[in-house]
Amino acid sequence: MxxxxxxxxxxxxxxxxxxxxxxxxxxxxxxxxxxxxxxxxxxxxxxxxxxxxxxxxxxTDPRPRSTSAQLTFADLVRVIDGRVLGGSDGLDKPLDKFVIGAMKTSAMGHYISRNSLVIVGNREDAQALALESGAAVLITGGFDTTPEVMARANAAALPIIATSHDTFTVATMINRALSDQAIRRDILTVASLYTPREEASFLQLPATVGDYRSMAKASGHADIPVVSVSGRVVGVATSITVNERKDAAPIDRAMERHPAVVKTGESVATVNHLMQGRGLNLVPVVDDAGLLIGVLTRATVLAQLQETPEPEHLPATIADQLDATLSPVRPLLGGTAAYRVATAPVMTNKFGALNVGVLNGLVTSATSRYLRDNGRQNVLVDNITLSTLRPIQLSARVTIGLKILDLTRHGAAFDIDVTVDDVVAAKALLTCQLLERN
Incomplete structure (x- = not known):
């Protein structure tokens, strides 16, 4: 070796x-x-x-243990651009759910479960309680924590992560990531099905036709990949390619050169199409360097595709929930469109005012709603600049008014007034791209 x-x-x-x-x-x-x-x-x-x-x-694990994708704490760090303060040994643990710690510690314990994530600010007591309950911690607002809390996180292998984002923004990002992972669950890839190299049959040069026949008889597979000394796939030997060859013949003269190969990220539907189109019973699975990491058989692919699980109803994302709070009203004077906002307690900060992150989301949702209602389905927000003039209380009558500054085939710009009881409380300038499907 x-x-x-x-x-x-x-x-x-x-x-x-x-x-x-x-x-x-x-x-x-x-x-x-x-x-x-x-x-x-x-x-x-x-x-x-x-x-x-x-x-x-x-x-890391080179392939998932099952076809259901789960978000790990390491994934979370990338999603929110966070900093790991402690407990890095637990980054591969799955994230089951997240809890916003906006209550007293005496009431928090009921909601915290193992492998969950507690989102808090600079509250060392809540951070310590989360770790004691087997949960990871996400500290918002750019705050750090104490050496004692970091030591607990390291001892328990529970990540403690810091981010500069506010709580609502972080919750939105995590909610979207969890939703995306749920969608990926339905996109079956080679990574979840292939047989790893350690359990697969393959020949390494210099091998002979006799070696092929012995391996084929022992494994029950007629198609066997052939690799070079370095492990790179150079061919596939089959019962057809070795037909009438003597046992002493080199296998590199009795194999299909430049065979079809697949990578772990390819969808099983695509691989099935490839196998059917070319009449393949097996394809080598390779990495980016062309090295053999496993094999995938047609029998495995067909068995998986024959399974028809019940369709899963995905939970609404926070953006979807914000969109549901908007109802169209008669436009304001000189405006293009206006939407009334049904506020809820979860949208407020600890002072009882509408959270700035929520307001950003509402403005974006109102603009997207208007464009969708006018036949522009694919909206990509480029930039939003929001200026708040006064706090918006929960009981206030909030309306978002839109004025078009520019609207072309490929883009749009809006001047937006957020009024509270007919008084302007915030202004925003939003630009976006309008994407067309090919």
Whole structure:
């Protein structure tokens, strides 16, 4: 076995979530830093390790354990552009739900469960309670925490993450990410079905036709990938390609060269189309470097596609919920359109005023609603500048009035007035792109 393969086996033997480094591998395996670096890069290409901002390189699972995608705390860090303050060993844990800690600690315990995420500000008592209950912590507003809380997070392997965003904005981002993950659950990919290299049958050069026949008889598979000394896929041997060949013949003269290969991110529907179109019973699964990481058989694909689970009704996102609070009213004087807002307590901050993040979302939803109602379905907001003139209380009568500054085939600009009891409380300038489907 080559040294590079020995290093890859060493990396595979590490527990998922273990932090690794080039220096650590070089020292423990007695190899040069260059050799260790190349092994880490190969492992990264195979999905065995990943680099996480502000954490480092960690051992990861190259394929999901099931077809249902789950958001992990490491994913969360990327979604909200967060900083990991402690508990980095638990970044691979799944995020089941999130709780906004906007109540006294005496009332919070009932709502916190293990592997949940508690979103709080600079409240060390609430942070400590969350960790004691087995939950991770997300600190909003750009605040840090105390060394004692960080030590608890490290001991419990529960991430404690900081972000500069406010609570509502973070909740919106997480809600959207959870919704996206639920949608991905229906997009079955090769990653969830393929047989990994360690469990698959393959031949390595220099092999012979006799080696193929022995392996085919033992495995029950007639199609067997052929790889080079470095592990790169160079062909596929089949019962047709070896027909009438002598056992001593080299396999590289009795195989299909340049075979079809797939990668882990490709959809199973696409692979099924490929297999049917070319009459393939097996395709090698490769990484970005063309190295064999597993195989996928047509029988496995067909068995999965024959399953017809009940369609899942996805929960409404926060953006959808905000859109539902808008109802059209007669336009304001000189306006183009206007929408009344049905406010709710969850939209307010601790002072009882409408949260600025909520107001941003309402303005965006009102603009998108107007454009959709006028036949422009695909709206991408470029920029929104919001200026608040006075706080908006929960009991106020809030109206969002739109004035068109520019409307073309490809873009639009709006001047927006947010009025409270007919008095302007906020103004916004919003520009967006109008995308057309091909």
């Amino acid at each position: 080559q040294k590079s393969e020995q290093l890859l086996h060493y990396i595979e033997s590490l527990d998922v979530g273990t932090r690794i480094s080039v220096r650590q591998i070089a020292n423990s395996q007695h190899v040069s830093a260059g050799t260790a670096y190349r092994a880490v890069k190969t492992a990264q290409a195979r999905g065995l390790v990943a680099t996480i901002d502000r954490v480092g390189t960690v051992r």
